[in-house]
Ligand SMILES: Nc1ncnc2c1ncn2[C@@H]1O[C@H](COP(=O)(O)OP(=O)(O)OP(=O)(O)O)[C@@H](O)[C@H]1O
């Protein structure tokens with residue numbers, strides 16, 4: 081079974097304005113709220129693509145209740161650890177550009193973390209855990225490493241979608257899939273990228289560092305896939321971006337949902353890109369129909385073998 085782990089869930093408050101005037105009263109044109117946090121987004125998109133998953137993580141307070149009820153209504157299984165503080169609220173401003181304000185998140189006690197590790201310890205060979213997003217600021221950088229060590233010991237596969245040290249520390253344990261975007265990749269290697277070709281050598285480095293499969297997204301510029309056997313470069317569909325919040329998480333869900341069905345990497349990568357764009361072209365997360373409409377626009381070509 082697929083499990084998702086969101087150590088720092090959020091209520092995402094999405095606000096649309098014509099423009100933002102700093103230091104003044106602004107009134108919204110439209111607003112919406114959704115349960116958020118990367119792992120939770122992966123569970124919600126998997127569900128829309130017909131794949132079951134169970135959402136794990138820490139939730140607390142009225143915001144935690146909101147997330148819990150929302151997922152229950154969508155018939156998504158959960159097994160959260162309840163914490164004392166409120167789950168955070170992240171503000172997403174959409175005006176000329178998209179601006180995000182993500183909060184630190186609640187404090188997590190040793191006891192809470194142990195309860196969570198006990199749940200992860202029950203996963204075995206037939207399971208896959210998606211670890212996604214930041215960790216609450218009270219938790220150490222070694223947090224993901226501790227969790228993937230448990231998976232590795234019990235033979236459970238895992239996916240990591242996180243930034244910086246959290247991702248680097250997990251690589252030696254051989255994640256099944258990682259999905260940095262080009263900014264995150266640039267920060268890891270202290271460089272910047274213009275296009276898909278620039279990114280390929282760094283995708284290969286991540287494979288050498290332990291990742292089995294690597295997807296690197298470059299928003300409207302395309303995406304690349306690298307593993308030991310192949311390098312693929314993908315175009316992205318054209319359309320109007322309504323909110324890119326969760327587009328990266330949707331890529332992970334699109335890949336896993338398809339791979340679970342047929343173990344076909346190329347097909348999984350095509351779905352991954354179509355699912356990412358389907359979310360970028362929606363307010364909130366995508367639905368299956370939009371993914372299937374966009375799929376014919378996703379064209380893959382092979383990167384050069386080096
Ligand atoms: N302007 C765009 N046009 C078409 N597709 C897009 C656009 N922006 C994002 N996408 C889709 O979303 C995917 C992920 O985008 P991006 O590279 O911004 O990832 P990310 O930064 O991880 O996303 P997130 O906003 O969830 O953090 C892209 O591969 C693409 O499929």
Ligand SMILES: O=P(O)(O)OC[C@@]1(O)O[C@H](CO)[C@@H](O)[C@@H]1O
Nearest residue numbers: 090116117118170182213214326
């Ligand atoms: O602060 P983190 O954990 O890095 O990211 C959290 C977040 O921005 O990621 C999701 C989109 O990918 C949103 O639902 C959520 O608000």
